[in-house]
Amino acid sequence: QVQLVQSGAEVKKPGASVKVSCKVSGHTLAELSMHWVRQAPGKGLEWMGGFDPEDGETIYAQKFQGRVIMTEDTSIDTAYMDLNSLRSEDTAVYYCAVVGPSLGYYYRYGLDVWGQGTTVTVSS
Amino acid sequence: QSALTQSRSVSGSPGQSVTISCTGTSSDVGGYNYVSWYQQHPGKAPKLMIYDVSKRPSGVPDRFSGSKSGNTASLTISGLQAEDEADYYCCSYAGSSPYVFGTGTKVSVL
Helix, strand or coil, X not given: CCEEEECCCEEECCCCCEEEEEEEECCCHHHCCCEEEXXXXXXXXXXXXXXXXXXXXXXXXXXXXXXXXXXXXXXCCEEEXXXXXXXXXXXXXXXXXXXXXXXXXXXXXXXXXXXXXXXEEECC | CCCEEECCEEEECCCCCEEEEEECXXXXXXXXXXXXXXXXCCCCXXXXXXXXXXXXXXXXXXXXXXXXXXXXXXXXXXXXXXXHCEEEXXXXXXXXXXXXXXXXXXXXXX
16 A cells, blocks of 8 residues: 655754655555645644646645745655745644545545654754 | 634543534635545544545544535544544645645544
8 A cells, every 4th residue: 555654853943944755655656646734833734735636737835835845756756845944933743645546546535645744843 | 725614622421422513615615525534643644534525434433424514514423432532634625725724623532
């Protein structure tokens, strides 16, 4: 089955950038719609962006436009989320997630396979 | 796109039923039949419990059920069990934003 394994925790200073990776196993990344969701301490889930298979392009939540870039290296089935100009409010757990074959890969249904999460701490 | 509105917390005794509501607008919950629900235990990744308003992924107990009326979706947990104590988030497709999450509801088992 599809599994997602994310890179380890990061500590960054304000103004820096962070790049989180998400390795796909059990499936080909090119056939999946990869998305990124974050969760600040004690707060709710927040969708950041992901691949829209209907338009064939990556889309971003308005809040993160211009500050985040999501890329994929399909040769190694790994997705990346690059967030720049970090500030303390970006301290959060960042998750990659997809809708897998059990839901027919239909991304509107929701996200049924999640990575374990990557903690990013922004502190001076 | 604003977060969907959920009650902050709900509680029940083992065996009882609890219902969590999720209110959006005609641009998200009311406009599409693509509501999903997630369960999240502390320190864990979210788990999909309901998709397509009322469908359960394989392995999710039938104690969990979903419904929708107008701009409000609901998740009902029947026969509440200790392991159901967790945070629950609704989520709706909203066109340009495929995943708009709710504010989250903490379910406590008394």
